Every structure is written in C-alpha cells, then in structure tokens.
Amino acid sequence: MLLHVIIWRIKIPRVSSFLLFPIFILLPAAFLLIAYVVGITDRVVTGIDISGIYLLHFCLSLAYIASYPAVRAVSPSLDILLMIESSDAGKMSEAELKEGFARRRLVTARIDDLKSYNLIYAGDEGYRLTGIAIFIVRIFSAYRRMLGLRPGAG
Amino acid sequence: MVILLILFFSPVIILLVHIMGARLFRKVPPQIMAFRSVIAAMIPVGAALWFFALSCLEHVYSTVTYCFICYGSLGYTYFHFFNMSETARRIKILYEIDKAGCLSEAGVTALYRTTDIISIRLRRLVETGQLESDGTFYRVSGRSLYWAGHMIILWRNLLNLSGEDA
Numbered sequence: 390m391l392l393h394v395i396i397w398r399i400k401i402p403r404v405s406s407f408l409l410f411p412i413f414i415l416l417p418a419a420f421l422l423i424a425y426v427v428g429i430t431d432r433v434v435t436g437i438d439i440s441g442i443y444l445l446h447f448c449l450s451l452a453y454i455a456s457y458p459a460v461r462a463v464s465p466s467l468d469i470l471l472m473i474e475s476s477d478a479g480k481m482s483e484a485e486l487k488e489g490f491a492r493r494r495l496v497t498a499r500i501d502d503l504k505s506y507n508l509i510y511a512g513d514e515g516y517r518l519t520g521i522a523i524f525i526v527r528i529f530s531a532y533r534r535m536l537g538l539r540p541g542a543g
Numbered sequence: 544m545v546i547l548l549i550l551f552f553s554p555v556i557i558l559l560v561h562i563m564g565a566r567l568f569r570k571v572p573p574q575i576m577a578f579r580s581v582i583a584a585m586i587p588v589g590a591a592l593w594f595f596a597l598s599c600l601e602h603v604y605s606t607v608t609y610c611f612i613c614y615g616s617l618g619y620t621y622f623h624f625f626n627m628s629e630t631a632r633r634i635k636i637l638y639e640i641d642k643a644g645c646l647s648e649a650g651v652t653a654l655y656r657t658t659d660i661i662s663i664r665l666r667r668l669v670e671t672g673q674l675e676s677d678g679t680f681y682r683v684s685g686r687s688l689y690w691a692g693h694m695i696i697l698w699r700n701l702l703n704l705s706g707e708d709a
Binding site: 393394397398401437440441444445448449451452454455456458459460461464465466467468469470471473474478479480481482483486487490491493495496497499500502503508509512514515516517518522523525526529530532533535536537538540541542543 | 544546547550551558561562565566569573609612613616617619620623624627628629630631632633634635636637638640641644645646647648650651652655656657658660661662663664665667668673674679680681682683688689691692693695696698699701702703704
C-alpha cells in the first residue's frame with residue numbers, strides 16, 4: 390500500500406489499474422516465495438502458515454483492487470449523491486442533475502480509457518475491439534447469461 | 544490447508560447461490576440480489592468450514608476471525624465484479640462496439656448518452672434505497688453510498704488523483 394501511494398504521488402502511471410496487480414499480488418507473492426525457498430521463514434512459520442498469510446493478503450488486495458476503479462474514475466452515482474446532499478435545498482430534480490453533468494465527459498473519457506488500455510483501436514470506420522477486449526466481453530456475457538440477466542445498462 | 548481451499552473457492556459458492564437467487568427472485572433489484580447472495584452464501588461456506596476444519600481446532604476464535612476477513616474481502620470483490628457487469632460505462636461501451644462490430648465515437652455517444660447515464664443511475668439509486676423521490680425531486684435517504692463517496696474523495700486526494708480522467 391505504501392509503495393502504491395508513493396508511486397502515485399510521484400507520477401500516476403498511465404495504466405494505473407493494471408499496475409495494481411504486480412504491486413499488490415505479484416510482488417508480495419514473489420517476496421514470500423523467495424523468503425520460503427531461501428529458508429528465512431523456517432524458524433518462524435511453516436509453508437502452510439505462509440499460504441495462510443498470503444491468502445489473507447490476497448483477499449484484502451483483491452478487495453482494494455476491486456474498489457480502485459471507483460476511486461480512479463469518478464462514479465456518476467456517488468457524484469449524484471454528493472451533489473444532492475450539498476445542494477442548498479438538499480434536493481434536486483433530474484433536469485438539474487443532468488445540467489450539472491452536462492459538461493462532463495462521462496462517455497468520451499471512458500472511450501479514452503479503453504484506448505489507453507489497448508482494449509479498443511481506431512479503424513477506418515470507427516472503433517473495434519482488440520482480442521483481449523473480446524475475451525473480456527465474452528466473460529461478462531457468459532456471466533450475465535448464467536445469472537439469467539441481460540447485459541448491464543451501464 | 545482445508546480452510547484455505549474452502550475460502551479460496553468460496554466465490555464459486557457465492558456464484559452458485561447468486562445464480563439460484565437471480566433466477567428465482569427476478570423482481571429484486573440486481574445489486575440487492577448480489578449483496579444478499581454474498582450474505583446467504585456464508586451459510587454453506589461457514590458450514591463447510593465448521594465440519595471440515597473448525598470443529599476440531601484449538602484456537603477457534605482467531606481462525607473464525609481470519610475466515611471472516613477473507614470471506615468478507617472475497618464477497619466484497621465478488622459484489623464489485625457483479626456491479627461492474629451491471630453498471631460500468633467501459634463494459635457497456637465494449638458491449639456496444641462488440642454488438643455493432645465497429646462503432647465511431649459519435650455512434651457510441653448516440654447509443655449511450657450522458658442523459659441516459661443519469662436517468663439509469665437515478666432509477667437504480669431509488670431502487671436500492673439510496674435516494675427517495677417525490678416524483679420531481681430527489682433526496683438522499685440511504686447513507687452508505689454517501690459516506691463511501693466522501694471516503695473516495697479523501698482517497699483520491701491521498702493518491703493525487705485529480706480531475707475526472709485520472
């Protein structure tokens with residue numbers, strides 16, 4: 390976590406969400422594996438204990454990584470709540486809320502994100518999905534079908 | 544080791560419970576059903592942990608705390624994964640491009656407009672009890688997401704994330 394905060398405060402990486410996996414998942418795993426193989430941990434914990442320690446770290450890390458997109462890209466839902474609560478009357482109409490969001494790039498900013506992460510590329514007639522994006526869409530489509538739900542409304 | 548395996552595969556149990564719940568109770572708002580599935584799956588996961596491991600352990604309380612933290616974190620992650628499939632703008636854009644084969648930026652914004660994004664979220668926030676509406680105006684009623692929003696602002700400041708497109 391400290392490494393994550395330090396790196397982000399120096400310069401936010403271009404594909405910041407992706408970099409959380411090496412920082413939170415791979416580096417600690419590598420560290421523990423090396424410590425176990427070299428024998429540093431022999432007198433203190435067993436291999437099973439190390440697995441238990443890593444599982445706890447892995448679970449907490451996944452929870453943080455899952456939360457990060459909401460921190461990184463401003464969530465319209467959370468913004469709606471904050472806008473209403475901070476309004477003079479403590480209430481707002483749908484028209485007022487839409488006006489408040491009128492200047493925000495709610496869709497085009499996410500298109501830029503998808504380009505940064507190489508999930509879409511610009512062809513002659515428009516954007517197309519890369520191979521990894523097709524895989525992601527198939528996973529989510531299959532997941533929604535298992536639940537008996539149509540694709541999300543966004 | 545059994546405890547670790549049960550915990551590691553607990554999201555599979557959550558998924559199975561969620562599949563049953565989503566198909567049986569179609570009128571329940573999707574995010575509420577996902578949340579309830581995570582809670583409901585604690586029963587089979589807890590039972591498996593008890594019968595296969597915890598009942599013969601000496602330090603039960605510390606192990607139960609450990610299991611609770613791991614399961615809670617994985618359940619939270621599962622909820623976010625479902626929430627991404629339901630609400631994420633990026634996933635929605637990928638779906639639309641996949642469906643069309645090829646879409647220009649104007650095509651994407653025509654299919655998925657800012658006004659639609661706000662309307663969809665207002666409906667969702669009312670369904671999940673975060674907002675109440677008198678037909679014209681919306682007020683904040685639930686506090687959980689509201690306080691989550693404040694914590695996110697604090698965390699964004701700590702990470703030096705500024706503006707919309709960080």
